[in-house]
Amino acid sequence: MQRGTARDLFELLSSMRFAISLLTALGIASIIGTVVQQNEPFNAYLNQFGPFWFPVFETLGLYSVYSAPWFLVILAFLVLSTSLCIVRQTAPMLREMRSFRERAREVSLRQFAHRSEFSCSLHADDALARIEDYARANGFAARTDRRPDAVLVAARQGSLSRSGYFLAHGAIVLICVGGLLDGDLPLRAQLAFGAKSSTSAGQLIADIPESSRLPESNWSFRGNVFVPEGRSNRYAVLRLDDGILLQTLPFSIALEKFHIEHYDNGSPSRFASDLTITDVETGQSFSHTLEVNRPLFHHGIAIYQSGFEDGGSSLRLRAHSLLPGHPARQQDIAGAIGDVLPLSDKGYAHTLELTEFRAFTVEDVVPDPDQEARQGSVLTQVQRQLGSGAGAPADKAMRNLGPSFVFRLRDEAGQAREFHNYMMPVERDGAWVVLSGVRDSAAEEFAYLRLPLDEDGRLETWFSLHGLVFDPARHEQIASRFAERSLPGADEATRTRLTATARHVLDLFAERGYETVARFIETTVPSDERERALDLFLKILNGLVWEAWAIQHEQSGREAPILDEARARYLSNATTALSDSLLYGAPLYLQLLDFTQRQATVLQVTRSPGKAVVYAGFLLLILGIFAMLYIRERRLFVLLKNNGDVLVALSSNRRTVDVDEHFGRHVDALRLILDPAFAPDTPAMPR
Structure with missing residues (x-):
């Protein structure tokens, strides 16, 4: 009974329907995360949704969807389900990719939608050699099965199209794993077990307790750095629910000058920051002008120009x-x-x-x-x-x-x-x-x-x-x-x-x-x-x-x-x-x-170790989709009987208009090399 239950559970988790359901749930969650601005102060949500809906949405975790427990559980189950799908399908898929189906029976070949028959006037060995040469010349890998009354040449082409399945499913696993790496799951675990605790905003940096500070070794974070002109800062503020955490950076950021240009009506058209970056460990520094959509990467941390505020005018x-x-x-x-x-x-x-x-x-x-x-x-x-x-x-x-x-x-x-x-x-x-x-x-x-x-x-x-x-x-x-x-x-x-x-x-x-x-x-x-x-x-x-x-x-x-x-x-x-x-x-x-006036720049700093994993996942996804859509698997069967009759059959993983054309060309070419009396202007049509 237990073995049957485990088998049923495995079948459920590795089923395509279960994975699609999880993907649908993630899609809905992503829509919510796009519509509802994430990781804002709780007062902003209270003002936006009112006292009735605010606690409801807070309980559902809609203010930080991508780090909500239910979202991470769905993500983990999607990784598990997709991985089990790969495990479940690997053996039969590889077996199918390596198989030539050279044991196919004549009665099965006659059931194919694309089939044709004609007579061969050549000796059997000569005809077999010509068929094998033709298959190799047209990109087919072939295998021969000799029978008492006939010889079957089974050829295959485009077996790599099935690799698209592994690439696409592996891409989903990599993207989800990258998302988990870039998420705040370890930080949430520390908060849950009391190792860290958030504190209220509006405090001086010196007054923030050690329990609300994160070390430089923190492997993933996304926060904001506020730097007034003429000052420096090496701490990023991470908003977490209704509190904040202080992330220590391995370098300090000094703002030498903030530049801002305006349209005629006063709206900002361009703003940039003249920064000096100084490594805390080595003391080495360099200057850089940071602009919107032109991030700076240093010590594995991306620095983005996010906005500007008053710096103490x-x-x-x-x-x-x-x-x-x-x-x-x-x-x-x-x-x-x-x-x-x-x-x-x-x-x-x-x-x-x-x-x-x-x-x-x-x-x-x-x-x-x-x-x-x-x-x-x-x-x-x-x-x-x-x-x-x-x-x-x-x-x-x-x-x-x-x-x-x-x-x-x-x-x-x-x-x-x-x-x-x-x-x-x-x-x-x-x-x-x-x-x-x-x-x-x-x-x-x-x-x-x-x-x-x-x-x-x-x-x-x-x-x-x-x-x-x-x-x-x-x-x-x-x-x-x-x-x-x-x-x-x-x-x-x-x-x-x-x-x-x-x-x-x-x-x-x-x-x-x-x-x-x-x-x-x-x-x-x-x-x-x-x-x-x-x-x-x-x-x-x-x-x-x-x-x-x-x-x-x-x-x-x-x-x-x-x-x-x-x-x-x-x-x-x-x-x-x-x-x-x-x-x-x-x-x-x-x-x-x-x-x-004294300006201040607002920078966004991120450390995303899963970014490369996510990019690799998207690359695999592109390759997988390309393999499934543009690499077409075709199997060509030529049954050469001892009495000189030839049966040609073709199967394809997708039945498209060009399959008929390809089959007609193969039949004409094979008939031409096996029957010298055949005239190519009267092609044999499939029946």
Whole structure:
């Protein structure tokens, strides 16, 4: 019973259907590995798939398909199955390749699709010699079988076509073995048995424990090396699930200079790294310029130009206070990308984390997406909050928006918001504004605060307006000036009532901008009167902001502004920005004044001992396919009877159109040499 079970198991594992099933499973897994980007940080997958599907896909190992246990098991079984197929078929295949089938009976030959008969007028020995000479001359190997009533010449040609079977199956074994060699199976085993453990990213190299470091002798790895200009690095970071490992390299890589060229719109067209490679053991070094798709090979390690990042650019910033009661307070800050700086003033104590800088910010520029909101009801308009800086995907116009930087502000409770501030203004609806993006997490899109520039191209005017409008101590002054300008000839009581109303509108606006105004109207005004009431509120609000602007001019010793179309547009944009600033979620705005850029190169380093094995496998696969498709096995049988009758039969491993032609030529040629009276213009056709 056990012997029968073992035999059945062997038959299953060595069957073609089982191997094809495994190949199909590997194909599906490869598709998944192509669609789902592999070995990314887990936070990226959580943001992409959401809290429900993220753990499901994690359990299935879809984030690192090619090192998932089930993938390696399928790969191992495919190697086993293909190897057993080869073992199972080797003996009969070799036997078939060496066999001439010279024992074939006449009745069997008459069953062939290609057969023909004619008479021979020569002596038997002479005819046999001519048949053997003909077979050898046409590339056949022949063997003779003498019988009492006849002689059979069995000839074969193209037996090497069967070698394609071994080559193709051997190629699959080599490719799979090469994949296993290049995989992280030994590393996974070390992690499983506790010899190594991953650690969290974001640490200094000196702080990474020894258990998370891999030696130079590690035979297979794929990682990234980050090198800023003027510095060197000999460690590669290997991402593994939700952690990292540090791979020590036998050489250090120093970045002397990073080169980058751009298209007209600012997109990078070419980038390259001037590197100095220094062997740790010998101290010898050499220089090399590394470019995309032109890898460098050293000590069996391939070095690829993967990308580039900021290498610690120095920034000079100016912090503008957005807190009420702190009009136009400014604070100059100097820092570099990667720095964590304390940032405190009256009313807040935050930590500033500078995370990213771009000298060229290439993004899509489209018309203001709030245009549709302006065409709706006035109530919808005032309820607008921070808007998107980008438009619909179908309306993209890539443009360089100039330098920008990304930072996080972390409060005392540890909660952080991420900001993306631009240095240069952009034009929106005929006005120039400076964009500042904000979001609570990386899973969200940036919402943008649009700060308008005044007629002199300065931001300071808006910050002065912000300090006046949101300073409670100034509300009475602004409201009184508005009442006097609106009702110059009215009595004191009327102006007092208008002052109180204007003061109330300003107080409402100072709470949460348009949102508070809209909520007040919805709760206190009948629905059929809301549009008219809102229109009145907005006129009062615009007048109040205009008065604040006039006060700002007086304080700076300038003449009072005169309302025109350009100033009316600025007034509208400034009021909207004042409302949006209350939803900005930060006590200050950071303006980029100047920067000194420092580039860093991102290199991918790989050690792939199985690469040569995989290449050899592909070479065998090509040879195997060539042998099976283009080497055609043919067997020619000539039965010479004692009575002078000749039976010619031909078999082929593939029945194609040219087989008929070849058989006809062989029959004509044999009949010509065996029957001198035969005329070649009347060929014998197969029957």
